[in-house]
Amino acid sequence: MQFHEFTGEVQHRIEGATQGEAVRATRATLSALGERIAADEAADLAAVLPMEVDWYLTYPDHRNRFDYDAFLERVAERTDSTTADAEATAQAVLGVVAENAPAGELDDVRAELTADYGPLFDVA
Template sequence: MKYDDFMGQVQNRLELPDTGRAVRATRAVLQTLGERLQEGEAEDLAGPLPMEVDFYLHVAESGQRFDYDEFVGRVADRANADRADAAYYGKVVVGLVSEHVPAGEIEQVRAQLPDDYADLFDLMDAEEVEE
């Protein structure tokens, strides 16, 4: 998948008025996720993504320990969004990423995160139920 296609999907799914906001939301989610994951896991998750997108996972200081509430707060600050929107951004971006990486990678990500991160995978889980 190409970068423009990826961002177009983010923009469409989040119903954002422009690509710039889609980039900001994607960067906020993936940079924050990259901070939370161990370095090797962030790199593995980034591998199948467009280079311009996988960069967001690499720029972070990985291996930090913070809960889901802090995750949403960091995304909100970086995306210049309220907390409800930031939580939704996380679900949508992680859901889209999960469509482009092997299922085992997403499971490894989930295994690294505490139980309070379950909301991050809500959209992905809902799609599995529908199938």
């Protein structure tokens, strides 16, 4: 999938979003996820994404321990939104990622997260 297709699909899933908002949502979600999971897992997931967004997963410091609420707070802060909107945004981004990732890749990511992250994958 190309960058414009990826962000276009994110834009479609976030009602009323502009392309810039879709890019910001993608960056916020993937960078927060990249901060939470191991570097090798981030690299594996990034490998299936467009090169313009894969580095959002790979550039942050990895394996930080924070719960799902803190994850949503990071996404909300980076998208200038509420945590409720951040959850819908993150679910939209992960839904697009899920459609492009090999079957077990998201399972590997989920295995690194605590059970409270379950809602993140409700749409994926």
